[in-house]
Amino acid sequence: MPSPTTDSPSIRSCPACLSDDVVLYPPSRKTGRRVLGCRVCGLRAWAERSTYSHDMEDPAGALTFDYEGYVQAKREGAMEDAWDDALAMLAELLAGRPDLNLFDVGAGDGKFLDLARKNGFGVGGNELHAGAVELAKSRYDVDLLLGELPELALENAYDALTMWCVLAHVEDVDSLVDDCFKLLKPGGLMYLQTPRWTVVDRMALAALKGSSGRFTRIVDRRVAEHHWQLHTTRSMVALLERHGFRDVKAIPKARYSLKSSMYLNSLGMPAGIARPTGFAMDTAIKHGPVPRIVLDVFARKPE
Ligand SMILES: [Zn+2]
Numbered sequence: 001m002p003s004p005t006t007d008s009p010s011i012r013s014c015p016a017c018l019s020d021d022v023v024l025y026p027p028s029r030k031t032g033r034r035v036l037g038c039r040v041c042g043l044r045a046w047a048e049r050s051t052y053s054h055d056m057e058d059p060a061g062a063l064t065f066d067y068e069g070y071v072q073a074k075r076e077g078a079m080e081d082a083w084d085d086a087l088a089m090l091a092e093l094l095a096g097r098p099d100l101n102l103f104d105v106g107a108g109d110g111k112f113l114d115l116a117r118k119n120g121f122g123v124g125g126n127e128l129h130a131g132a133v134e135l136a137k138s139r140y141d142v143d144l145l146l147g148e149l150p151e152l153a154l155e156n157a158y159d160a161l162t163m164w165c166v167l168a169h170v171e172d173v174d175s176l177v178d179d180c181f182k183l184l185k186p187g188g189l190m191y192l193q194t195p196r197w198t199v200v201d202r203m204a205l206a207a208l209k210g211s212s213g214r215f216t217r218i219v220d221r222r223v224a225e226h227h228w229q230l231h232t233t234r235s236m237v238a239l240l241e242r243h244g245f246r247d248v249k250a251i252p253k254a255r256y257s258l259k260s261s262m263y264l265n266s267l268g269m270p271a272g273i274a275r276p277t278g279f280a281m282d283t284a285i286k287h288g289p290v291p292r293i294v295l296d297v298f299a300r301k302p303e
Pocket of ligand 1: 014015016017018019038039040041042043235
């Protein structure tokens with residue numbers, strides 16, 4: 001069983017497959033954060049995620065929240081190709097079901113749902129901020145529900161459910177996955193996109209360990225408040241099957257919301273650190289295939 005520590009609120013078992021066979025890496029000297037790695041399913045997670053609290057949970061802050069700016073930042077970049085691909089795949093996998101409808105969790109300004117509607121889906125979605133609900137209505141005439149999934153009490157209601165980079169943001173992943181399962185009709189499909197553990201992350205974590213926490217640039221950026229779990233295909237299958245989903249397909253994709261050149265530059269390793277790891281990483285970034293940094297995941301609720 002996980003053994004709670006007296007000095008920190010770190011998780012000590014894998015949040016995806018629940019194994020206790022995990023390793024804690026040395027803390028980043030810059031942020032103090034530690035990464036937990038699961039030896040069974042390969043998940044990497046920020047061990048002290050529970051210490052993080054959102055500004056958005058501050059009621060006074062919520063009143064002055066710049067929702068429009070938030071939406072722009074959240075969906076920056078060319079996501080349209082990914083949206084088209086996901087909608088096409090959902091339509092194919094759900095072929096034969098009448099009057100398909102789709103629910104987008106954390107629907108932002110409703111742009112994706114507008115596209116889904118143009119592709120023949122009946123649409124619904126939720127957001128946590130009244131500003132987003134108003135924006136979706138004014139921009140795309142999309143009606144979003146205000147609130148968290150449990151408050152909305154939508155059971156067996158949708159053929160498809162989508163989550164674009166929501167899973168790795170929430171603290172209680174298990175509750176979210178349960179809520180998604182309930183919302184789907186039997187035989188319905190969930191699609192989600194979430195950050196993936198890559199070869200670059202592996203080398204960066206090795207460098208952090210080898211430098212006793214001094215080389216932290218990549219790890220600090222990749223395992224952070226807004227994506228506290230980096231999944232592998234195996235960890236995603238373990239997580240979703242544990243909640244009743246079947247036919248889980250997790251497909252690695254090279255998809256960058258920033259231009260990939262900007263992103264890779266931002267991950268550049270300082271010279272002279274952690275050879276030969278640094279050399280291998282530089283080579284991988286400069287000459288290798290672009291790391292497939294997200295997982296596209298499809299999973300079915302059994303009939
Ligand atoms: Zn695991």
